[in-house]
Amino acid sequence: MRDLQSKSISELLALHAAIMEELRERNVLRSANNPTGDLAEYLFCTSFGWVQESNSAKSFDAKGDDGTRFQIKGRRIHRRNGSRQLSAIRDLDGFDILAAVLFDDDYQVMRAALIPVSVVREKSTYIEHTNSYKFLLRDAIWNAGGVEDVTACLRQVERAANNR
Template sequence: MDTTGPRMPFAPTALSVRELLASYVAVLDELTRRGVIRTRNSPLGDLAETLAERAYGGTLAPNSQKSYDVLTMDNRRIQVKARLVDRLDKRTQNFSAFRSWDFDSAVFLLFDTNTYDLIWARELECDEVQTIGRRVEHTNSSAILIRNVAAAGKDVTVLFSLVFGAIDEPAEQP
């Protein structure tokens, strides 16, 4: 009897980050089909934060940091929000809620749920985020609709696409 655990049918170290993400999507599809999971969000947040860190420079905030995810070299505090969407799904969708406003800018990244391809990236100042937010009393938060972000702020899709395209390269050290 084999007690060493499951064996990998392939060598993940030989795959690019994009190939690993595509494999991850296939695994999620099968786990959903089997009724094991209901959501597809992880590792999206960590990926988005890594892209923001590389795009803007600086360092990732500690995991317990409440208001921002990246501290840039010029001390800007960047909150990062990411969402997977199916391009054919026309339902209203939100980014994760805001419960704190102690950041300078927020970066919103929208990814295709089937491929992890970046659809768009937008950067908004804190006051812009507050303006487009909808207060949700029972969660003490502000909900941010994808469609409201898409029409606001600064388009940084090209920057994030370039960074994502180079995701397999080692991160530059300051």
């Protein structure tokens, strides 16, 4: 990693692009966006066998065998930004369960949970100017009724993916 300091900006960006492309080839990423959301989807869908929806699907990202609709969100807790605010949730009626994961600075799973939409409704704040809901994945969420801690499941998939 120290060798990165000797690289030019162009070389660093080319390396970033090559890494993103390799992650797409390995089916970890599905888009060219920030990898946090795609990584979260990959880990949850691989852990639980959910079927990912197309990238253009509105309100949910995956479905379970029983038809349960999952909205999947990830947040990277960066050393420069410790916010736990997930990306905007547009429609609280479009999914049944929020599958949410917090990553550390190096994209390692810190904590993950399956959160019933009733808890998301109770703990979210509507933001008028973005026409969306803000949800913070605070530690107290894991104590809310119906929330399932799935950290160990995602870490198991993470370990397996890192060993291939």
